[in-house]
Amino acid sequence: MSELLHPHIAILYIDADTIYCDYFLSHFSDEYRVFTASSIQEALTHIQQQPIRIIFSTLNLVSPIFSHLLTNHAAKNIEWIIRHPETVKNTAQLKKIPGYPSFYHHCQLDAHPDTLRAILRHALDRQRLQLENRLLRQNLQQTQCLLQKNKQYKQIEEEIKYLNTELEQRVLKRTVQLEEAREEACASNRELRTVLNTLKLAQDELVQSEKMVILGQLIAGVAHEINTPLAAIRSAIEHIHSFIHKDFIRLPSFFRALSQPQKNDFMILLKQLNNTQKHLSSREKRQKKHQLQQVLQEKNVVQPEKLAKQLLSLGITQYQENLVSILQGIENQEILSWIIQLKTIQKSTTTIHMAAERANKVIFALKTFARHDTNGEKQTCNIIEGIENVLTLYDHQLKSTVEVKRHYQTIPRLMAYPDELNQVWTNLLHNALQAMEFNGILKITVQALKTGIEVCFEDNGCGIPEDVYPHIFEPFFSTKPKGEGTGLGLDIAQKIINKHNGEIHVESQPGKTVFQVVLPFN
Structure with a gap:
């Protein structure tokens, strides 16, 4: 308007x-x-x-x-x-x-136009007054509405005040109840935390006890694995000691007494000692000696059997005409004797090195297995290295009757609890050997998946009976004779894998049992 x-x-x-x-x-x-x-x-x-x-x-x-x-x-x-x-x-x-x-x-x-103009103005005034009157009526109506709403608002405000008061009382009462419940919950949490810590300590002690049980069963074999290289070292050292104190002092005068051609022959034979030789088994040595003897007979060499034995003692497995001519000379027999003694000394040093490495490997595996990590934090570990350490401890029981087939892929290092995982590998390996009665084929597979690492232990033993299958992960369940097992091995293994957010599964039938462990990267 x-x-x-x-x-x-x-x-x-x-x-x-x-x-x-x-x-x-x-x-x-x-x-x-x-x-x-x-x-x-x-x-x-x-x-x-x-x-x-x-x-x-x-x-x-x-x-x-x-x-x-x-x-x-x-x-x-x-x-x-x-x-x-x-x-x-x-x-x-x-x-x-x-x-x-x-x-x-x-x-x-x-x-007259002025009259018409006056009438027009009068008409406009009437319209203006009409408009103002209409606006006043509208304002009056709005004011009345506002007054009515104000009255309603006051009533609502009084109701809100009443409700707020009641609500404050309820909130206060509920706050007191919640505070009491919180104190009770805190007390319960403290008790649960104490119980949880006690259970954790008990579990750690149980794992350590299981380790000691297995270690007690392995101790004889581990002792043998350590004593064998120590005995080899002792024998090699005695031979070296005897050579140094009895024969080594005569070597300079012997060398000065040689003619120049003999010195040349001595140096030729001495160089043969530096050739890297592949370690041969007794059977392989017999085969090589027989082959050399046949070749020497075909060459009409005198005393082929003796010469083949001499060549083989120097680590020579193939026919070499210049060496044969040197060894056949009667004047070179003393030279050959010295060269063989030096070769024996070289073999002794190699034996000491290999035996020390073997003993160190066994001791390291034993130390790693028996170690109890009190830090409680994850660390980067090599899964394959842990499995190999466990195999080292069982090496005495694996040598003659169990064939271990390794299928290892290149895998990344994993954040884990390595000591606890070694316990898992020990339990799975021990169960597999017992299922095969320490005679059969053990296949270990390690491979990387998209989300983690998979480790499988497969044996060709008797398998798990159907009535036993549902109970194998239950604590204190065992099918072994009394005194041979605690029934905690697989239960501990499952708890350790669960601690790593991983999974452990088993599939079994006569002649094939597979334990599968999956450890996630994250």
């Missing part, structure tokens, strides 16, 4: 005579937006297209045609100024017309 207050309000002048239309247009177009119409249809078009608020009309308003205009929705709420003598006489009749405006004015057809 803000357009009613605009100074250039739209006015429609309706007159069948265009002269009056032009007359009206010339006097009022400077002050207002004036539109003219010579027919009802044209007037209706202007009303539909423009926001008309004032209408001057000289037409007979009681005519049916004009009644249509009055009842049209677009003509409602328009101020009318009627300039027709007949309409003044028929005002009562006009009021009976449906949709007739509530505000209207009458004026004479020949009224």
Whole structure:
């Protein structure tokens, strides 16, 4: 309704005579937006297209045609100024017309322009007053609504205060209850933590006890594995000691007494000691000696059997004509004796080195197995190295009757508890050997998966009976005779794998049992 207050309000002048239309247009177009119409249809078009608020009309308003205009929705709420003598006489009749405006004015057809201007201003004032009155009514209604809402708000506020008070009391009561429950929970947590620590210590002690049980069963074999290389070292040292104290002092004078050709032969034979020789078994030595002897016989060499034995003692496994000519010389027999003694010393040093390495390997495996990690933190470990350490401890039981087939892939190092994993490999290996009665084929597979590392122990033993299968991971369950097992091996293994967030599975049938362990990278 803000357009009613605009100074250039739209006015429609309706007159069948265009002269009056032009007359009206010339006097009022400077002050207002004036539109003219010579027919009802044209007037209706202007009303539909423009926001008309004032209408001057000289037409007979009681005519049916004009009644249509009055009842049209677009003509409602328009101020009318009627300039027709007949309409003044028929005002009562006009009021009976449906949709007739509530505000209207009458004026004479020949009224002066100033009179018309005054009537226009009066009509605008009436519209303005009507608008202000309407706005006041709206404001009054809004004020009444606000007062009503304010009263409702006060009631709601009182209810909210009451509810807040009640809620605070409930919250206070509930807070006290929660505090009491929290104290009880804290006390329970302390008790549970104590119990958990006790269980953890008990489990660690149980794992260590299981280690000691297995170590006690292995101690005889481990002692043998250590004593054997120590005995070899002792024998080699005695031979070296005897050579140094009895024969070595004579070597310089012997060498000075040689002629130049003999010295050359001595140096040729001495160089043969530096040749890297593959270690041969007793069977392989016999085969090589037989082959050399046949070749020497074909060459018509004197004493082929003796010469083949001499060549083999120097680590020579193939026929070499220059060496054969040297060894056949009668004057070179003493040279050959010295060379053989030096070769024996060289073999003794090699034996000491290999025996020391073997003993060190066994001791390292024993130390690694028996170690008890109290740190409790994961560390990077080599899975294959851990398995090999366990195999070293069982080497005495594996040598003669068990064939170990290793299928190792290149795998990354893993964050884990290495001591505990070694316990798992020990339990799985021990069970496999017992299932095979220490006679059969053991296949160990280590490979990398997308999400972790897989380790499989496969044996060709008797398998796990169907009635035993569901109970193998239960603590204290054992099928072994009394005194041979605690029934905790696989239970401990499963707990250790679970601690690593891994999985352990078993598939068994007569002649093939596979324990599969999967350890995740993360």
